[in-house]
Amino acid sequence: MKTRIVFSLIAIALVAGLILVTLGVPPAASNVQAVELSRGKIATPTPLPTAIPGVSALAIQKYAQGSKVITRQKSGFDISAANFRYENEEIKVDVCFQLPSTADWRVWDATLQTKSGNLLLSTIAPRELTETLADGKRRVTTYENGVSWNDIPHDGQPDYLCETLAFFSPTAEIDLRGIDLTQVSLVIQSIGALPREGQECAFYLETVQSRLDAKGLGIKLDCVSQEGGAQVVIARKPENMSQSDAETLVSKESIESFIVQGPWIFPSSSQ
Amino acid sequence: MKIRLLIMPIFVALLLMATIFGSFSGSHKVSAAALCYGDSCHGKNPNTMGCGSTAYYGAPIKSLYRNGVKIGEVHNRYSGSNGCLAQWERTLNLSNNQYAEGSIRWGGINYNSGWQTVSSPWVIGYGATVYTPMYGTNSGIGASLNCGSLSLSGPIYPPNPPPGYVSGTYKTNNCQAN
Numbered sequence: 053m054k055t056r057i058v059f060s061l062i063a064i065a066l067v068a069g070l071i072l073v074t075l076g077v078p079p080a081a082s083n084v085q086a087v088e089l090s091r092g093k094i095a096t097p098t099p100l101p102t103a104i105p106g107v108s109a110l111a112i113q114k115y116a117q118g119s120k121v122i123t124r125q126k127s128g129f130d131i132s133a134a135n136f137r138y139e140n141e142e143i144k145v146d147v148c149f150q151l152p153s154t155a156d157w158r159v160w161d162a163t164l165q166t167k168s169g170n171l172l173l174s175t176i177a178p179r180e181l182t183e184t185l186a187d188g189k190r191r192v193t194t195y196e197n198g199v200s201w202n203d204i205p206h207d208g209q210p211d212y213l214c215e216t217l218a219f220f221s222p223t224a225e226i227d228l229r230g231i232d233l234t235q236v237s238l239v240i241q242s243i244g245a246l247p248r249e250g251q252e253c254a255f256y257l258e259t260v261q262s263r264l265d266a267k268g269l270g271i272k273l274d275c276v277s278q279e280g281g282a283q284v285v286i287a288r289k290p291e292n293m294s295q296s297d298a299e300t301l302v303s304k305e306s307i308e309s310f311i312v313q314g315p316w317i318f319p320s321s322s323q
Numbered sequence: 324m325k326i327r328l329l330i331m332p333i334f335v336a337l338l339l340m341a342t343i344f345g346s347f348s349g350s351h352k353v354s355a356a357a358l359c360y361g362d363s364c365h366g367k368n369p370n371t372m373g374c375g376s377t378a379y380y381g382a383p384i385k386s387l388y389r390n391g392v393k394i395g396e397v398h399n400r401y402s403g404s405n406g407c408l409a410q411w412e413r414t415l416n417l418s419n420n421q422y423a424e425g426s427i428r429w430g431g432i433n434y435n436s437g438w439q440t441v442s443s444p445w446v447i448g449y450g451a452t453v454y455t456p457m458y459g460t461n462s463g464i465g466a467s468l469n470c471g472s473l474s475l476s477g478p479i480y481p482p483n484p485p486p487g488y489v490s491g492t493y494k495t496n497n498c499q500a501n
Contacts, residue, residue: 156378156379156380158380158384172386172388172391172393173386173393174385174386175383175384175385175386175499176380176383176384177382177383177384178379178380178381178382178383181379185405186405191403191405193379193403195381195382195501198464198465198466198501199381199401199403199463199464199501201403201404216383218383222388222391246415246450246452248375248376248378249369249370249374249375249378249400249411249413249452249454250369250370250371250373250374250375250376251375251376252370252451252452277370279368279370279371279456280368280441280443280453280454280455280456281370281441281443281447281451281452281453281454282370282451283445283447284448284451299419299420299448302448303448303449303450306449306450307449307450310450
């Protein structure tokens, strides 16, 4: 009889543990926004409080080409810019910033203000990326002639990303060659980290849904991960809310979930 | 007997705690396992093969504009040797509901030896993406041309299957080599 009771208790314990693990309930002490890439959760775009001043300025030195480095701080961390130049019928500038997390960060939106008008982003080209590998080494990836990487011992410095932003004129009225590059301003409105492939549904069903719930909007999302992407649908919304309005709200919350707003403003005259 | 009766509940309680908390901490240590590498990734999807978790941008992000308004982007994505050693194209929608297409092409100066494509049968919302199956080789992340476009009016498809190749306005406005 006693043996039966003991075995029953053990069985209950095992089943309870299995159920909780299956449901994916986090341990009480864990941060609910913890990065858990292996389980499909995405990294929160919130900058970590460990941003170290000077990393971006140090990283951009090799791309500055003798020009002065301009560093601006906003939303808790620095972005450095240097080397405004005219190249291949575009105006380009290099930027570097410390990666706020292991998510897939990049400059999200930027413009180049000139006296003739604003120039638009053409391309955002990765130049150099550092990442800390699972074995503790540091991988330095460069993109000058295709993608190539070099794994080196870690020096303890935070990981960073350098990119080249290229701008074009939206109208024929602005002659790029005539622009005085000592009188322009780079404005980085935001940086962002889209959910990586395979993490989209976790992003919408957890991060975006929790933001919608917190605002009491009455919108419920559904998401199916398929080959080639994820299909996100609004499964439920208030009757008095149009589909279009619901979609706009979902878009707004999703954008705010993966970008960090600036602006970081870099007047080239500071060079 | 009394000792056994005392020990058993303690044992059960410890087992319960170990089962619950041990399982949790264990699940947080599971590493993202890539299910393919190089050649074996070719033609497979990055999301289902676990390649997205190690993915980065491999080439300039190409902005797509319509009437001077940015409506999306074309991405070259790659997972390095610590992941899947493969690459693919991803098209990002930055406007209201649109249909999307994308392709990654490789081989020769015209990138017309082979391709992988994607075309969304449904509209995708702002910030949503579609991506192609992977182009993977054991020799590394090779040269590729990545193209994509977006449409308000209906499903769209990548143009000019190999051995045809993209050129002209479409190549200028919608494609980016890595």
